[in-house]
Amino acid sequence: MLLLNHLWIILALPLAGAAINGLFGKRWPQSAVNSVAVGSVVLSFLAAAETVREFFHLAADQIPFIGNYFTWMVGGEATSHAFRVDFALQIDQLTVVMLMVVTFVGMLIHIYSTGYMAHEGGYYRFFCYLNLFMFFMLTLVMAANLIVMFVGWEGVGLCSYLLIGFWFLKKSAADAGKKAFIVTRIGDFGFTVGILLVFATFGSVAFGEIFANVSDKSVDVLTTICLLLFAGAIGKSAQLPLYVWLPDAMEGPTPVSALIHAATMVTAGVYMVARMNPLFSRAPVAMLVVAIVGAVTAFYSATIGLVQTDIKKVLAYSTVSQLGYMFLACGVGAYTAGIFHLMTHAFFKGLLFLAAGSVIHAMGGEQDMMKMGGLRKKIPATYWTMFIGTLAIAGMPGFAGFFSKDAILEAAKDGPHANLILWLLGVAGAGLTSFYMFRLVFLTFFGKPRYDEHKVHVHESPKNMTVPLMVLAFLSIFGGWFAAPKLVGGIDYFDKFLAPVFSAYAPTHVAEVEVRVVDPSLRPYPEPSPAMELVRSLISWPVFVGVLGLLVAWYFYIKRPDIPMKMAQSAHALYLLLLNKYYVDEIYAALIVRPLLWISTNVLWHVVDEGAIDGVVNGTATVARESGSQARKLQSGNTRSYAAWVILGAVGFTVILFVILDVVH
């Protein structure tokens, strides 16, 4: 119980690292900055691991374990409806998963960054921000109430902004940072209003108190709350229609894309929806919205990924698409599948981004896949790890992505909230995912080099970059095996582990459904043998479309490399539509950005600001100055004129007393 009673240590370590590097890092050598940054995150990981070990010794009724450190805010009378926020952290099964993912992947990416950023300016600044990000992300996942969660939520947004715009001298990077911040702010508005509505409805923002009182609230209020909270998730997790910031966020350094924009921060929305599951489960309309947004995003952004040529952009659209799957899972009530995919995605997408970074590093900064090719032999470690990541994301049997994606699609097809159209979108998206990911691998590593071999000296990345790749590749294979026994008719251990979080406050009718499934004697068919179950799991639509995507990509980009060109020409309009990302950025610019800019410039700036606000301020100053310069003339410095004024005043006063006020009578 040593660390369990001091949950704050996990947060404090990266914060201390950020503070030290931020204050002193500028004058220190890189090795010192490295040891502070990596050291603090490694210690944080170890603290988290020890905390989790202690967590497993807790009795079921002690979970969630809450550490309440101080009362942060108190408002109003000390009645039952007083506004009271504690700085409280909690740990339960869901937090355990997030905690391990965040600290472990974060640690690997910190190590990787020491190699990737070695030749960059602002080295200390980068690690200061990265550590600060870890602090806020851990705050987010360990928060025991919505306000503390919101602190983490906004904090990671801030760090995202700072790190996207890390190379702030580059205009596109600075713009991308601003875009990310502003677009997520739109969603955060909904999130904020949602929190206020939660407080208005439940009289508390602490998770335990909210969930305990959820069953007697009306469905309409819960639906509104859920939709508002989900608006925040849409912004943070880059779903339709607020996904536009994520592809641009690739302007940041690649480790940032891996840590923030693939593995952790963008999954905060999924985590939040899963955390608020007692509310969502009671709001069927909100659930349907979540599922639809997720499924449509999963399919939609996969189509954009088909034609992108920037290696990081492909991965960015792929991230948007995979996040869509997670929301689809939450929307059909399969929260564990969503969190499972969140975890495996953190492994394989973190891996893919880091490997892409290694490719970019090897190519001396080139990101265009059309200028790569044939790198397989030159950077074998990167190639193999990236290939494993691709197999995982494509859902090839045995790899991590297979288990989690299968769980999602199965829930969409057979779960309590099954929906055939959403399932079809998911399966189609899975096929597209497989295609564009293998396209990426084939374009990058196979075929003939399409760069000038005399100018670009391709070199394998240093050990501190390849080792994290290998660790993540290992996890991309085995990270999903918690669910493996299910293939042969056994238990999904991940599902079983998380079940308490999602069943504790589940609405009663869901529990009934589970009971019905469990009873084997009611099944119309005999109990299948493990071997049959295995065959049935492997011959499924997701696997089939995954393999199909692989074969099509192989045929297009290795066997007949001329076909994509011809297809692009024959279906030119469609190709252009996809290449330009459905012109969504242009549509937003025309519908929202430009009108807003026009109003801001011509009304708010020139009329309201310059006319009204400046007018009032300058007018006040002018009146004071003019009256002062008139009154100044009285102060002539001439003694006798003062005397004259005194006398005039005395006379005037006398006149007032005697004539006007008539004091004599």
Place this chain on the structure above:
Amino acid sequence: MSAVPISFYLVLSAILFGLGVVAFVFKRNIITIFMSIELMLNAVNLAFVAFARARGELDGLVFVFFVIVVAAAEAAVGLAIVIMLAQNRQSLNVERVNLLKL
């Protein structure tokens, strides 16, 4: 004893005070200005004495003594300033005492 009406004293006092004011405002010689201040003070003294006599009380007379004492002190300080001024400026014209003017 046929009493002189109080209004006579008051009118005389007002005339003396008015003369003092006019002299204070229009004269430039600082010693003259000083004298006009004394004139005003004594005009006020006269009014105090007249009221004290008319009302048969001593309060006004007490005020007169205060005024005389203050006037003496003021004369001591004022004349010292005048001497310093005369030494520094070689002039008694108040128009030239304008260092604090804008």
